[in-house]
Amino acid sequence: MANVQSRLVLSWLVVQQWLQTPRIELAKNVLFIIVVYRLLSRFLYLVRLRGPVGLLVEWKQSIIRILLNRAKQLPGVRNKIQSELDKVIKKIQDDVAPVRPGETRYLQLPKQGFTAEQIHAELEKYHGMAKVDWKDGRISGAVYHGNEALSNLCVDAYRLFSVSNPLHPEVFPGVRKMEAEAVAMVLDMYHAPPSAGGVMTSGGTESLLMACKAYRDWARHTKGITEPEMVVPVSIHAAFDKAAGYFGIRMVQVPVNQTTFQVDVDAVRRAINRNTIMLAGSAPNFPYGTVDDIAALARLAKRHGIGMHVDCCLGGFIAPFMEKAGFHMPPFDFRVEGVTSISCDTHKYGFAPKGTSVIMYRSKQLRSHQYTVTPAWTGGVYASPSVAGSRPGALIAACWTALMSMGEAGYVETTRAIVECARRIANGIDRIDGLRVLGRPIMTALAFAADAPLNVHAINDAMSRRGWHLSSLQHPDAVHISCTLLTVGRADDLCRDLQAAVDEVRADPSLNEKGQAAIYGMAATIPDKSIIGEVAKGFVDALYIA
Missing domain, CATH: 3.90.1150.10 (Aspartate Aminotransferase, domain 1)
Structure with missing residues (x-):
């Protein structure tokens, strides 16, 4: 036992002596300097971004959150909070999904399939559950057109292509052509250069997700950025929060001017750092309907060599036609140097059925970073332009129909x-x-x-x-x-x-x-x-x- 202890002491002395060699001392000092530098850089960045007062407020809020989280772990507090939450959630569930006496609930497949007459009867019941008459024009958004003739035309297109899937262009060449044409039309609306490219997605959220994914992969490939950040206004769509969570991108939010409710461009400038991969602005944003200063944001993006996305999902089929309709419209599209991508919803003011949007890039090379390609899959070489593999060709056909019908x-x-x-x-x-x-x-x-x-x-x-x-x-x-x-x-x-x-x-x-x-x-x-x-x-x- 004494020999073992002696060997341990000797080994420890040898390690101590080794740690005190000049090279190791130098390495420790360098490591210490790197750690201090990173912490100090982050601190100075936050001061520049939020200001001393804003940073103190954030720290105060963080401390309060930590204390509250600790308090919530106490059995009495945790049980009380959960009890109140259960009451609130129960009321929400009763409002959203009420159980009506005598109402049939289908929780298993029927033993025998329903006849067409039975299906139609059930569909009428479900259709009759609506208490809100959206046709009277008292709803904000939700239904953007409501014209029965256009709806019927889109339904005809949907029926004709109901089994189609653009994943198989050799089987459904018409759907491939309609999707390409719809994207080309939208690119033309936004004055895209010949080098530009786009993809049809399932909606504005997916378009924004794909843009963020493309910039993340582009920045990793071209700049070696492994801790990506994007700078966006607090008024930007919540899909950017979703993209941040999905793709591991830090979202840096900056305030809007409390008079104009446009993004504070100076705050954006202060927020840009070596890990910033993209900026974003809205034309218009959802909360206030205001248009950010896209030209100023694009100049910043170009100066720093990063992406600039314009979220035009809500204004997709309004913004491009403002000037022709006799209204002023500030610069927002690909005519603005520095704008590198734009999202446009066809299913809002484009009047296509729900489930289509277009994401556009200034270059096809940038668009390629959106793709998912798996060349070594045992099922064969796999490539997909967006989140989904199989996609409803019927919705593409209906979208094309709406665009061609409206003109x-x-x-x-x-x-x-x-x-x-x-x-x-x-x-x-x-x-x-x-x-x-x-x-x-x-x-x-x-x-x-x-x-x-x-x-x-x-x-x-x-x-x-x-x-x-x-x-x-x-x-x-x-x-x-x-x-x-x-x-x-x-x-x-x-x-x-x-x-x-x-x-x-x-x-x-x-x-x-x-x-x-x-x-x-x-x-x-x-x-x-x-x-x-x-x-x-x-x-x-x-x-x-x-």
Whole structure:
């Protein structure tokens, strides 16, 4: 035993002596300097990005979150929070997926298949479950056209290509051609150069996901960036949060100007660092309907040799036709030097059925970083342009049909009508005492806030009682409206009901403590947003209760 101890002591002395050699000392000092440099660089970057006060606020919030998370681990606190969460989620589930007495629930395959007559009868029952009449134009967004003739034409296309799959172009060459043509049409709308390329996706979210994935892979391949970051406004679509989580990209959010509600370009400039792979701006953004300064963002991106994405999903078939419809439109498309990709939804103001969008790149080489290629798969060489492998060719055919049916003249006409409607609503809101439109929206979407003591969420509740379905916003509290063709002709009705809603809330302050006003008021006071996240997950769970 003594010999073993002696050998251990001797070994330790040898190690200690080795650690004190000049080379090892040098290595330790270099390592120490690298660690300090990285920590100091990160600290100085955060100071530059947030400012000293902003950084202190972030640290304070982080400390509060840590303390709350520790407190939530205490059995009594954890049980109490879970009990309250269960009550809230149960109420959400009862509202979203109510169990109606006598209603049949299909939880297993029928032993024998239904006849066509039985299927039609059941479909009519399910169709009749809707309580909201979207055709009366009182819904924000959701249904953008509603024309029965166009819908029937798209249904005819869907029926004709119902079994088609662009994964097999040799079997369905017509679908391949229609997809390529639809992408080419959209590229032309956005003044893309001959080198440009695009891909059709399942919607705006997938288009944004694919852009982020392409920039991540491009930056890794060309710059060796392994810790990618993207700089985006707080008003950017939530799909960027999803992309950050899916693809391991740090999302650096910068504020919007509280007067214009456009991204603060100076804040973007301060946020760019050696790991930044892309910037993004909206034309327009969803919350406020404002258009970011795309030209200024593109100049920054070009100066730093990084990607610049324009999220034009909402404005996809409005922005390109603004000037022809007689409206001013700031630079936003491929004519802006430095813009390297644009997303455009065909299933919004393009009036195609839900499930199609186009993601465009200034070069086909950049587009190739979006692809997934598996050359050594045992099932054969595999290549896919986007997330899905098999895709519904019927939706591609229906999208092509909508584009060909509307034509440029049709889109110019609808742009003029919807934008004029949105501006009439904005002017009407500005005339209502206590309300104000946020920023300077120029297209089809806008948001309004309320001056204290009015509560804008209570006003939205009052609008809901009058049959309107508008969207609540937060940070700041506001209400969003996306005008569609169905909204055209209802602008005066909306403003009249909005005035009545304001009068109702002003006359009864207790409405500020009920409905959405109470929910958003409570949410604002909860420092631990993970609790709100659990409620949101409960809502998603409720969607799958049969």
